[in-house]
Amino acid sequence: MSVIVDLSIFPMDKQGTGLSPYVARVLDVIGQSGLDHRLGPMGTAIEGEWEEVMQVVDRCYRALEEDCGRIYLSLKADIRRDRTNGLDGKVASVREKCV
Amino acid sequence: MSVIVDLSIFPMDKQGTGLSPYVARVLDVIGQSGLDHRLGPMGTAIEGEWEEVMQVVDRCYRALEEDCGRIYLSLKADIRRDRTNGLDGKVASVREKCV
Amino acid sequence: MSVIVDLSIFPMDKQGTGLSPYVARVLDVIGQSGLDHRLGPMGTAIEGEWEEVMQVVDRCYRALEEDCGRIYLSLKADIRRDRTNGLDGKVASVREKCV
Amino acid sequence: MSVIVDLSIFPMDKQGTGLSPYVARVLDVIGQSGLDHRLGPMGTAIEGEWEEVMQVVDRCYRALEEDCGRIYLSLKADIRRDRTNGLDGKVASVREKCV
Numbered sequence: 491m492s493v494i495v496d497l498s499i500f501p502m503d504k505q506g507t508g509l510s511p512y513v514a515r516v517l518d519v520i521g522q523s524g525l526d527h528r529l530g531p532m533g534t535a536i537e538g539e540w541e542e543v544m545q546v547v548d549r550c551y552r553a554l555e556e557d558c559g560r561i562y563l564s565l566k567a568d569i570r571r572d573r574t575n576g577l578d579g580k581v582a583s584v585r586e587k588c589v
Numbered sequence: 590m591s592v593i594v595d596l597s598i599f600p601m602d603k604q605g606t607g608l609s610p611y612v613a614r615v616l617d618v619i620g621q622s623g624l625d626h627r628l629g630p631m632g633t634a635i636e637g638e639w640e641e642v643m644q645v646v647d648r649c650y651r652a653l654e655e656d657c658g659r660i661y662l663s664l665k666a667d668i669r670r671d672r673t674n675g676l677d678g679k680v681a682s683v684r685e686k687c688v
Numbered sequence: 689m690s691v692i693v694d695l696s697i698f699p700m701d702k703q704g705t706g707l708s709p710y711v712a713r714v715l716d717v718i719g720q721s722g723l724d725h726r727l728g729p730m731g732t733a734i735e736g737e738w739e740e741v742m743q744v745v746d747r748c749y750r751a752l753e754e755d756c757g758r759i760y761l762s763l764k765a766d767i768r769r770d771r772t773n774g775l776d777g778k779v780a781s782v783r784e785k786c787v
Numbered sequence: 788m789s790v791i792v793d794l795s796i797f798p799m800d801k802q803g804t805g806l807s808p809y810v811a812r813v814l815d816v817i818g819q820s821g822l823d824h825r826l827g828p829m830g831t832a833i834e835g836e837w838e839e840v841m842q843v844v845d846r847c848y849r850a851l852e853e854d855c856g857r858i859y860l861s862l863k864a865d866i867r868r869d870r871t872n873g874l875d876g877k878v879a880s881v882r883e884k885c886v
Contacts (some may be wrong), residue, residue: 491654494828495829496793496828496829502700502703503703504703505700505703505758508880510880510884511884513884514881514885514886517885528827528828530793531791531834532791532793532832532863533830535827535829537828540647540650544643544647547643548639548643551668555590560667560668560669560670561590561666561669562668563664563665563666564664564666564762565662565664566662566663566664566795566861567660567663567664568661568829569654569662570658570660571659576828583807584811585811585814585826587807587808587811588815589815593730594730595694595728595729595730595731601799601802604799604800604802607781609782612782613785613786616782616786620786628782628783629728629779630692630694630774630776630778631692631693631694631731631766632694632730632764634728634729634730636729659802663764665696665730667730676729679729682706682708683708683715684715684727685712686711687712687715687719688716689852738848742841742845745841746837746841749837749866753788753837758865758866759867760863760864761866762862762863762864763860764859765858765859765860766858767848767857767858768857769856
């Protein structure tokens with residue numbers, strides 16, 4: 491199965507410092523995984539097998555857990571048999587059908 | 590850390606049969622975990638430690654993967670240090686502040 | 689169409705005070721709408737027609753906008769033709785199919 | 788307030804035909820609004836004032852309602868006072884802090 495996850499995770503107890511340092515830390519973890527991904531304004535899309543993707547989600551959580559007292563995580567996944575190159579493929583498939 | 594997850598997971602390729610048999614299958618998996626949970630109209634809230642909750646999410650996925658060709662999963666989590674009895678506690682804390 | 693929305697909305701710049709006073713303010717707004725709803729640990733489910741439900745979401749936002757500098761909103765909706773009593777009906781339909 | 792919404796909306800009763808024609812229809816509606824937006828693999832980010840963005844969400848729903856019997860909508864929003872150019876700004880702010 492090809493799993494595409496859109497992941498947002500951020501601390502809720504760090505308002506003074508802004509969230510981008512924490513999101514950058516999470517993006518570094520995602521980058522180290524080697525999985526194909528796309529950073530967007532509201533979350534990062536990650537593609538891989540189920541175990542791979544969930545392992546990255548776990549590492550993202552652990553990267554924040556150490557110094558954050560409250561964390562919010564939002565995740566949606568589209569899981570499909572026999573799909574390849576889903577990150578670019580889904581976008582291209584929509585664009586070619588637009589007026 | 591106390592993790593409260595709200596989980597929705599359903600097949601996208603079973604429109605003819607309705608979704609409730611699949612949601613029931615997922616709820617049975619959640620019930621077997623022994624974790625405290627609340628079924629709602631749009632998802633099921635589950636409380637536990639991070640590893641426990643993510644293991645249940647994994648089992649829910651696997652319970653659908655076997656016979657579903659496309660699956661949608663939506664999850665949000667509120668993760669907080671030093672919280673106990675979060676499922677009832679959060680609701681009670683809101684209700685006591687209502688007018 | 690019967691619209692069931694699961695709504696979470698909270699300030700991101702009020703960490704010191706806790707979120708429950710703001711969630712209570714939102715729940716009061718939802719209650720004043722007269723629409724059927726269920727408060728849960730991770731959000732509130734609201735049922736109505738599209739215009740009714742979106743008007744309540746608008747009012748919830750405005751109730752926080754006045755004194756919150758940053759707000760997070762998460763919403764999912766299941767919209768279905770010819771459904772009645774969806775809040776209890778969906779839960780009952782799942783429960784009767786559990787083992 | 789600058790509102791950035793991530794919107795996913797798709798029919799749940801059209802499995803045979805694939806979802807991309809419906810997502811393309813929604814993207815056309817978003818494009819006609821003139822609001823700044825970014826199509827991603829799991830949703831479309833849209834930036835504007837609250838009323839503008841919610842009006843686009845309303846139009847997207849109406850574009851599907853006419854011929855879809857069941858619709859799923861997922862939306863998250865980050866709403867912030869005194870932000871400009873949020874779609875590119877949020878991504879740039881994260882990237883410059885990555886290792």
